[in-house]
Amino acid sequence: MSVTITFLGGAGTVTGSKYLVRHDGKSLLVDCGLFQGYKQLRLRNWTPLPVAPDQINAVLLTHAHLDHSGYLPLLVKEGFTGHVYTTTGTRDLCKILLPDSGHIQEEDAAFANRHKLSKHETALPLYTRQDALDTLPFIKTVEFGKTCSPLPGWKATFSPAGHILGASSILLEVAGRRILFSGDLGRPDDLIMSPPDDAPQADTVLIESTYGDRIHPVEDILSELAPALARVAKRGGVAVVPVFAVGRAQALLHAIHLLKLKGDLPTSLPVFLDSPMAVNTTHLFESHPGEHRLSTQDSRALTHSATMINSTDESKALASRHGPMVILSASGMATGGRVLHHLAHYAGDHRNMIILTGFQAPGTRGATLASGAKTVRIHGRDVEVKAEVVQLQSASAHADANQLLTWLRTMPQAPDQVYIVHGEAGPADAFRCRINRELGWRAMVPEAGSTWPT
Numbered sequence: 001m002s003v004t005i006t007f008l009g010g011a012g013t014v015t016g017s018k019y020l021v022r023h024d025g026k027s028l029l030v031d032c033g034l035f036q037g038y039k040q041l042r043l044r045n046w047t048p049l050p051v052a053p054d055q056i057n058a059v060l061l062t063h064a065h066l067d068h069s070g071y072l073p074l075l076v077k078e079g080f081t082g083h084v085y086t087t088t089g090t091r092d093l094c095k096i097l098l099p100d101s102g103h104i105q106e107e108d109a110a111f112a113n114r115h116k117l118s119k120h121e122t123a124l125p126l127y128t129r130q131d132a133l134d135t136l137p138f139i140k141t142v143e144f145g146k147t148c149s150p151l152p153g154w155k156a157t158f159s160p161a162g163h164i165l166g167a168s169s170i171l172l173e174v175a176g177r178r179i180l181f182s183g184d185l186g187r188p189d190d191l192i193m194s195p196p197d198d199a200p201q202a203d204t205v206l207i208e209s210t211y212g213d214r215i216h217p218v219e220d221i222l223s224e225l226a227p228a229l230a231r232v233a234k235r236g237g238v239a240v241v242p243v244f245a246v247g248r249a250q251a252l253l254h255a256i257h258l259l260k261l262k263g264d265l266p267t268s269l270p271v272f273l274d275s276p277m278a279v280n281t282t283h284l285f286e287s288h289p290g291e292h293r294l295s296t297q298d299s300r301a302l303t304h305s306a307t308m309i310n311s312t313d314e315s316k317a318l319a320s321r322h323g324p325m326v327i328l329s330a331s332g333m334a335t336g337g338r339v340l341h342h343l344a345h346y347a348g349d350h351r352n353m354i355i356l357t358g359f360q361a362p363g364t365r366g367a368t369l370a371s372g373a374k375t376v377r378i379h380g381r382d383v384e385v386k387a388e389v390v391q392l393q394s395a396s397a398h399a400d401a402n403q404l405l406t407w408l409r410t411m412p413q414a415p416d417q418v419y420i421v422h423g424e425a426g427p428a429d430a431f432r433c434r435i436n437r438e439l440g441w442r443a444m445v446p447e448a449g450s451t452w453p454t
Contacts, residue, residue: 003177003454005206008049009033010422011448013041014210014361015067017422019181020051021454023174026151027051029059030170030181032084034070034101034126036335038363045071045126050449054079058150061086062183063167064093064246070101073127076135084139085150087158089166089288091139093246093281098136100245100277102129104336117380144168159197162186163397164247165281165288171200177454180415182207184422185399185407191221191251192285192292193397198410204454205415207404209423210359212431216400217393221255226264228355228390229256233269233324237351240387242339242366244332245278247397248357250285250302252328254294257305272318274309274338275330282308319345323352332358334365334376344378352387357395362424401431405438418443419452 003023009016009031016035021028035041053075061069061084072084072094086094105125112123142148147157153175158168163186172179180202188195199205217224232239243249253273259265273279285292285299294302306328309315315338318327329339343365346352360366368376370391375382399407408418418441420428428445435443446452 001175003175003179004451005179005419005454006050006451007419007421007446007448009035009044009448011446011450012425012428013037013448014359014422014424015041016044017068018071019206019421020056021172021174021179026154027056028150028154028172029056030172031062031068032059032071032075033068034066036067036333036364037361041363045074052079054081056080056082058082059084060150060156060170060172061090062161062170062181063164064090064097065164065184065244066097066101068184069094069097073098073102073131073135076138077127077131080138082138083150085142085148085156086139087144087166087168088141089284089291090168091141091166092284092287093164093166094139095136096277096280097246098132099129102127102132108336111379115380157200159200160194160291162190162193162196164193165284165291169196169199171202177204178202179204179454180206182407184208184210185404186397187216187399187403190293190397192254192294193247194292196399196407199407201412203416205408205418206421207408207418208398209404209420209428209431210398211396211400212404212420212423212427214400214427215402216396219394221251221392221394222259224392224394225255226259228353229259229265229269229326232353232388233266235351236323237349237353238323238346239326239353239355240339240342240346241326241328241355241357242332242334242343243275243278243328243330243357245275245330246281248332248395249273249275249278249328249330250282251395251397252357253282253302253305254298256326257301270325271306272309272325272327273306274315274318274327274342276310278328278330279308279310315341318342332366333360334369340378343376344383347376347383347385347387350386350388354387354389356389356391358392359396359398401434404431405434408435408439414439414441416442417454420445
């Protein structure tokens with residue numbers, strides 16, 4: 001019997017990664033992510049999967065970002081009883097990310113009900129914090145470089161992908177076929193994360209294409225961030241920085257720390273990390289020293305480079321402080337979380353600054369701000385944007401098009417087929433063209449819901 005892949009998510013869009021591999025009556029899901037961005041994408045989270053969760057025998061997770069892991073609690077809630085295989089770093093991050101995701105969804109539903117913002121009689125969360133906690137015991141850890149057997153006769157090997165703690169590429173072997181899932185590939189020159197391992201030999205490759213049509217600038221994050229923060233500090237303003245709690249928050253903290261050490265920023269400039277999830281993640285860097293470039297001293301410095309904000313009351317109290325100051329807060333695309341309250345409070349003042357730190361998926365508030373919009377909708381109202389909006393071009397944790405091609409070239413031989421995933425239509429097709437033209441390999445961009453052989 002043939003081995004097939006059904007692209008349930010991460011096809012034609014950057015979010016919702018879910019790849020269903022089937023063979024001989026068995027089904028395995030690689031990644032289990034939430035759709036984010038446009039409303040029509042988010043609504044897909046509420047649409048039942050075309051396969052019943054209790055018919056999925058196992059899950060492999062490339063990493064912990066919610067667009068790759070955030071659907072897991074719903075999968076378990078609706079009947080999945082198998083194991084979820086991933087690295088220790090991803091397991092540790094899921095312990096932080098998934099319950100927080102459930103909590104935010106409960107809060108958003110409660111807010112919508114209080115303010116009658118839902119079109120439904122009662123707004124409900126997709127899943128709760130408890131649903132997420134109930135999911136964690138299903139996770140089984142695998143060491144980098146070691147091979148596990150998620151199903152009888154199936155083998156999976158996890159190799160470092162850079163990007164964030166625990167992030168991996170996965171080589172799945174079944175019925176004589178070798179299928180390589182790139183996951184989200186980090187940059188070889190990342191400020192804090194180690195570079196991805198070379199690609200192993202495979203028959204079929206699924207490769208991400210977030211930046212499939214772009215090359216990162218030569219300018220690094222330090223040279224981009226320094227003048228922006230210096231400007232806002234000089235005018236006594238507040239810099240609100242939407243950050244991904246995992247990865248981006250720590251990179252920004254380290255960058256600000258280095259700029260203060262170099263004298264490019266005043267050491268007295270107050271920095272606040274307002275995200276319990278990001279605070280907890282920051283402490284994990286000391287537990288995973290082999291996955292990043294930070295020394296033991298640097299890892300410890302991360303936890304002291306900002307005032308760590310945990311409680312809601314502490315977060316609200318920031319609004320009574322005067323600038324200059326820097327507030328790093330989740331989420332990175334301003335889709336939810338505490339950063340929305342800071343944006344609503346500070347966006348209307350021209351002295352302030354909003355710093356966007358990476359890819360902003362279409363349909364998100366981050367993308368609206370990046371486009372130069374004069375208003376942004378937050379909690380049911382239009383908030384005027386007078387603050388200076390800066391989008392850092394060098395802060396991405398994803399490999400660019402050249403770096404993705406370089407990674408593919410590390411394969412010992414050409415694969416039979418490459419599927420371009422985890423990218424918007426334009427970048428994905430641009431990257432397909434480059435693979436065809438420069439490598440001479442067969443490549444295609446699969447449509448969402450389509451099934452293809454390996």
